[in-house]
Amino acid sequence: MTRRIRLIMFMTRPAVAVLFGLYAAIGLASTGHGEDRWLLARVLLVMFGFLLLSVACNDIADERIDAINLAGDPRRPLVGNTGRRTEMQVIGTVSAVVALAVSGTLGWPVVAVVTGGMVVSANYSLRPVRVADRGALASLLLPACYVATPYLVGHFAAVSRLGPADFTLLAGLYVTFIGRILLKDFRDVRGDALFGKRTFLVRHGRRPTCLFSAVCLAVGAGVLVTGVQHPTVPLVVGYALGTVAMLGLLAALATDLGHRRDESIISALAIVGRGMLLLLLAHLEMRTAHWSLPAYTAVMAALALAFATQAVTMLRRGAFVKIGLTAASTHETIET
């Protein structure tokens, strides 16, 4: 039982779960209902179901590639020997059913969005469609699915229509996500190349990938700031500083300084990216709650400070990676 709970925890992928949660919370906050906790709880439950299905499909389809990129990593149950294929199939199916059932309490637009998201996500990984092998289409479709599904679930949970500002916000989040997901391929490059997974990095190499990512992140940040309702000076300054930091990190990543250095830079980029999403969420919620400008500015400054120091720590200390379990210990784990 304990092992199965751990398996589900591994499958939720904390960093991805936080990202989905932030997109959903931003979608809800954009309607002015960001502090409706009961609504948000149901939205998050739907998102976790969607996430677990996506992870199950991805891990089952990419088992051979992960065996090279992430050998022994317990966060990949099939290659880390912490879970079985049938367990993942069951967890994925049950999660999908739960997500659909809960989405039914949020209205038909949410059901439609979740159903569409699940179809796209499953076909991204699984054959015969397997969009993951289709180069540029994969780089464009997956971010659309992973951004639009949580954001629209959050948004439609409160309001059943989309305005021009919502489309702009969605576009900004989408372009920014493309810039970030391209960097994930640095970790996976060996297995991707060996199995013919034609990611942007495999096809074009390090420098063009960093350049394209920089363009996406800068354009996305610009679109977000211009598209958000009632932009303020602290928000614009925060986004400008965050964008400059990300461009600096990408410039460093453009030079090959070793796998561990790449990991640290990409993790620092992720911290800055999450910080910018939180700035946006805080902005939406504080504007709705009519906070005074000094209090608003102080919160935005504190947020920027917290994430800046954590990004610097990541750069200096490196990322923590759970690799190195022996075959004997992993066998023991699965038999527990």
Add this chain to the structure above:
Amino acid sequence: MARGHRRLMEPPEPEEDPVELPPRLPVHQHVPRLGIGGIVGVVLAAVLVVGGLFVIAMAVLITVGLNGWASNK
């Protein structure tokens, strides 16, 4: 075959660390610490709860916690 593809298909060379980074710790030695960013995050979350913004406070706590956990302390 694209140039970048061919380069990446070459057998990986032994991993080096031209830039000095602290050594990776075994899993059992990993102790997440708050750090300055974490302390600022916790204080900020408390302020936000007092101000009535519970959701953003939780988002700050979870995100700051994730960042701290992910670092190689």
